[in-house]
Structures are given as C-alpha cells and as structure tokens.
Amino acid sequence: MANPFVKGWKYLMALFNSKIDEKADPKVQIQQAIEDAQRQHQALSQQAASVIGNQRQLEMKLSRQLDEVEKLNANARQAVNLADQAQAAGDTEKAIQYTNAAEAFAAQLVTAEQGVEDLKALHDQSLQAAAQAKKAVEQNAMALQAKVAERTKLLSQLEQAKMQERVSESLRSMDSTLSVPGNTPSLDAVRDKIERRYADALGSAELAQNSVSGRMMEVQQASIQMAGHSRLEQIRASMKGDALPSGGAANAPATPAANPNLDKQPPAAGQTGTAQ
Structure with missing residues (x-):
C-alpha cells in the first residue's frame, strides 16, 4: 500500500508545478x-568531437605501428643476409649470432604485426563510431534549427494573441463606456453635442446668406463672372484675328474691342444700396 504522505507530497508538487506552468x-x-x-x-557535439579525436589518435598509432613493422622486417632480412654471408665465409660463430638476431627481430615483428591487426580493428570501430557521431550531430543540428524556427512561429503567435487580447479589452471597455453611465461622457452624449453645434452653425450660415450683406456679395460675384466671360470672348476674337491671312484688314494691328461691361465697374457694396 502506498504511503499517504508520499502520495500527498507528490500531489502537492504536481499541483505546484501546474500552477507555475499556468502563471x-x-x-x-x-x-x-x-x-x-x-x-x-x-554536449552532443563535444562527445562527437571526442569520438572523432579517438579515431584520429588510432590512425596515428596505426601509422607508427606500420612503420615499426616495416623497420623490424627490414632488420630481420638484414640479419638473415648477414648470417648467410657469415655461414658462407665459414664463420660459424657470427652466423649463429646473426641468426639469433634475426630470430629476435622476427619475434618482435610478429608482436608488431599483431599490434597492427589490433589497431586496425579498433580503427574500424572508431570509424563507425565517428560516422555515427557525425550523423547524430547533423540530425540534432537540424532538430535545433527546427526548434528555432518553431520558436519564431510561437513568438509570432504569442504576439498575435496578446494583440487580440488588447483588442478584446478595448472592445469591452468601449461596451462598458456605452452602456454604463459614469464620470466619462458616453458617445451618444458627445454625438448629440456635435450635432447641436452643427445645426447651430447651419442656422447662422443661412441667416448670413439671407441678409443684405449676403445679397451684396452675390451681386459682386455675378458681376465678376460676367466680366470674366466678356474677357474670354475678347481673347477668342483676338485669336481669330491673328489667324487671318496677311493683307487687308489683317494688316491693321489687332485692337481688342471695347467692352462696355469693363468700363462699367461693379459698384461697391456701399454704393449699391445708394443706387437703389
């Protein structure tokens, strides 16, 4: 039967962790x-570097061991040649010495060759381990890049969620402003105030247009428009006169026709009332 204290402690720790994750x-x-x-x-990269370093170290040891085998082989051959030469010369003692030396070199050669075989086996294993380590590092690097890309995506989603929360909070604040009366004026009250001012301004403008000053302004504007129209007709007539062929009336300089409307300047605002 489980200890209730241990069970309760685990429950409290799980609850505490869930609260931390929530906040x-x-x-x-x-x-x-x-x-x-x-x-x-x-950490994985460091382990892979150690495995690859071990493989490189075995390669260096194997290279030295192969050099040692080659040297021992050459020494054994040299000792055999010297023993044969001494035997041919009838020097039995030297022949025996060279033969013993050749046997010693041969024994060392056997040991060195065995060491080479052992190093080759270790080197093959280290090659496989190094290849696996490189592959693991590459796969982990790709996984890390995917996590970094996922972080960017999650951060973007988090910012969007925060922005949506702010928008929702603003909408709730607007709803409360529109529905709950308080110290802050509602939008309906502000709208009524603006519409009241706009209506007053329209009424003032209408009164100004119907006043004597407004009528005088309309007369002045009409006079200016008539004068502008007359001046435009003069310009058109002058342009037609310039387009005629040389000779006759065309030789005379074009003189703009007198405009009776130009001689009669529109009366001033004060004079209009006097004429009436």
Whole structure:
C-alpha cells in the first residue's frame, strides 16, 4: 500500500508545478526550451568531437605501428643476409649470432604485426563510431534549427494573441463606456453635442446668406463672372484675328474691342444700396 504522505507530497508538487506552468510567461518558457536544446546540442557535439579525436589518435598509432613493422622486417632480412654471408665465409660463430638476431627481430615483428591487426580493428570501430557521431550531430543540428524556427512561429503567435487580447479589452471597455453611465461622457452624449453645434452653425450660415450683406456679395460675384466671360470672348476674337491671312484688314494691328461691361465697374457694396 502506498504511503499517504508520499502520495500527498507528490500531489502537492504536481499541483505546484501546474500552477507555475499556468502563471509562467510563454515567452520565457520558449526561451528556456531553446536554451535546453542548445545545451544538449553542445554536449552532443563535444562527445562527437571526442569520438572523432579517438579515431584520429588510432590512425596515428596505426601509422607508427606500420612503420615499426616495416623497420623490424627490414632488420630481420638484414640479419638473415648477414648470417648467410657469415655461414658462407665459414664463420660459424657470427652466423649463429646473426641468426639469433634475426630470430629476435622476427619475434618482435610478429608482436608488431599483431599490434597492427589490433589497431586496425579498433580503427574500424572508431570509424563507425565517428560516422555515427557525425550523423547524430547533423540530425540534432537540424532538430535545433527546427526548434528555432518553431520558436519564431510561437513568438509570432504569442504576439498575435496578446494583440487580440488588447483588442478584446478595448472592445469591452468601449461596451462598458456605452452602456454604463459614469464620470466619462458616453458617445451618444458627445454625438448629440456635435450635432447641436452643427445645426447651430447651419442656422447662422443661412441667416448670413439671407441678409443684405449676403445679397451684396452675390451681386459682386455675378458681376465678376460676367466680366470674366466678356474677357474670354475678347481673347477668342483676338485669336481669330491673328489667324487671318496677311493683307487687308489683317494688316491693321489687332485692337481688342471695347467692352462696355469693363468700363462699367461693379459698384461697391456701399454704393449699391445708394443706387437703389
């Protein structure tokens, strides 16, 4: 039967962790996950570097061992040649000495060759381990890049969620402003105030247009428009006169016709009332 105290402690810890996760900032949690993945990748890279370094070290040992085998083989051959030469010369003692030396070199050669075989086996294993380590590092690097891309996506979604929350909060605030009376004026009250001012302004403008000054302004504007129309007709007539062929009336300089309307300047605002 489980200990109730242990069970209760585990329950409290799980509840505490859930509360922490609930209150934690998602942005901080995302950064923590990325940092943890980066630490794992760094540790894996260091392990792979150690495996590859061991493989390189075995290669150097194997190279030295092969050189040693070649040297021992050459020494054994040289000793055999010297023993044969001494035997041919009738020097039995030297022949025996060279033969013993050749046997010693041969024994060392056997040991060295065995060492070469052992190193070759270890080197083959190290090659496989190094290849696996490189592959693991590459796969972990791709996984880390995917997590970094996922972080960017999650951060973007987090910002969108925050913006949506702010928009929702603003809408709720507007709803409360429109529905609940308080110290802040509602939009309906502000709208009524603006419409009242606009209506007053329209009424003032209408009164100004119907006044004597308004009528005088209309007369002045009409006079200016008539004068402009007459001046435009003069310009057109002058342009037609310039387009005639040389000779006759065309030789005379074009003189704009007198405009009776130009001689009669529109009366001023004060004079209009006097004429009436």
